[in-house]
Amino acid sequence: RNILPTRNFQAGRDLQSVKLAGERLRDELLVKRDGCLSCPIRCGRHVKVRGREGKGPEFETIGLLGNNLGIFSLEDVVELGQLCDDLGLDTISCGGTLGFATELSERGLFESSLAWGRVDAYRSMINDIARRRGAGDELAEGTRRLAERYGGEEFAIQVKGLELPAYDPRGCFGQGLEYATSNRGGCHIRGSTMFLEATGPVSVNPHGTRAKPELVVLQQNTNAAVSSLVMCYFSAYATLPAAVYRMDPNSRTYKLIMGAMERSAPLLRLALRSRSKMKVMWFEKLLSAATGRDIGMGGLAEIGERVFNLERVYNLREGLDHKLDRLPRRLLDEPTFAGRERGVPLGDMLGAYYRLRGWDEQGRPTTRTLKRLAVDT
Incomplete structure (x- = not known):
């Protein structure tokens, strides 16, 4: 890869x-x-x-x-x-x-x-x-x-003072966006978008930017929710059907599915706004049983979104603003793939990511976003 x-x-x-x-x-x-x-x-x-x-x-x-x-x-x-x-x-x-x-x-x-x-x-x-x-x-x-x-x-x-793990984002652009926006700095376990691009059973165009802001937000929200349950995120991988891991990456079916995923941004945006009671992963069932509340896919995503925004507000208070949502120049300017003129096109994704998050152009959660999530500042 x-x-x-x-x-x-x-x-x-x-x-x-x-x-x-x-x-x-x-x-x-x-x-x-x-x-x-x-x-x-x-x-x-x-x-x-x-x-x-x-x-x-x-x-x-x-x-x-x-x-x-x-x-x-x-x-x-x-x-x-x-x-x-x-x-x-x-x-x-x-x-x-x-x-x-x-x-x-x-x-x-x-x-x-x-x-x-x-x-x-x-x-x-x-x-x-x-x-x-x-x-x-x-x-x-x-x-x-x-x-x-x-x-x-x-x-x-490094990003925000934290050294990057062993996934070079020049071969998985979504992971580059995740590194830049992670609240704790250059960390892969606050979303693991590379799993959907280069290291897992699917590969959503590693060198494309389409649907990457949506995928990163989805991954970050899900991870924040699962982590708040004090559970290992590896357990989320076990929820994928075995058939996904058996797909032939050279087959026409696989390529059609990957193409559809790359064009899935509108559906992902709907999913991010959804408050569906549908239980997609077993985390929703576990949380519902533990709390006595009917928590579905939408509720779990909202928990993660609240956590992520609360962390962001804390960082902003401590002086970690949008200027630190960046990658080192080597990863932006020095390509490692033949035929490419640059590395990660972070600037092509960051604005869309902020808008999906309900943040302003300076990367600050808007009053409306914080009110919706019941985050008291």
Whole structure:
């Protein structure tokens, strides 16, 4: 899909990426799968590497501590991920910051021992970050603050101070819009629009902007509602019919369905305004049983919309305004796909997104929107 961040998002893939494939982890390193009690997904992986058993890497760890740092030894990536876990460091932010610092060093803007593929240097720096010593003391502040001190803001891969996960939005434009507008910054688990564009069983034109504002709002609202139930969003994937996962992406039927989804903006707008009592996912049934209220698809969406707008109002109060609804210049201006002249066309989607949200041109929820959602400011 060409969306795997490589060497601080300079590219979307590498010929050696196959060495980090999930199939190799499954066949050579996996001891068992694990997960939360009674979970049907069981996303955890328990592995054995170089004689030591422990937690296996998630996709984000492989992407940000592997490809993004020019490391293509799965065993090394597993050990770096376990080191981050032991030290209490997030592998996404750590891998993103290490990638940015490496490119700064490569350009002569920052002095360090970091270099693409140098596992020993990255291992040492991770320890230094955790202990706030040497150059690690500065990296511990994250990508944004490092860019403020040393430059390179155009290739500092962060939004609102949060480093991006392992989905390059130049191959999934809706995900780019989601990153830019997420209340917590460059996060993929506040909507996961890439699942509908590039990583899931469907692929709604990853390089198109049609219906993307609608899909992003739908995903963000649904995620906010499910998260407020204190439930894992992975469980939402389990609600999709098995037939969806079995579709042949080369079939005429699949292509017709994807074409229809790309043209579904008017229907999605109706769905976003609907207060239907229909129960599409099992979350509505669970919430209805727990509260004694008849909550359907529309009610669940309204809960999510209220949460998202309340977060937005909080951010605005703290000074995080529409000027921060942006992506780094690298993702906007540097294409990674042949035949394309630029990256994510964020400007083509942001205005429509604001209007769908019921926000003004400055990205502020209107009085009418807040009143409708019973958000008291």
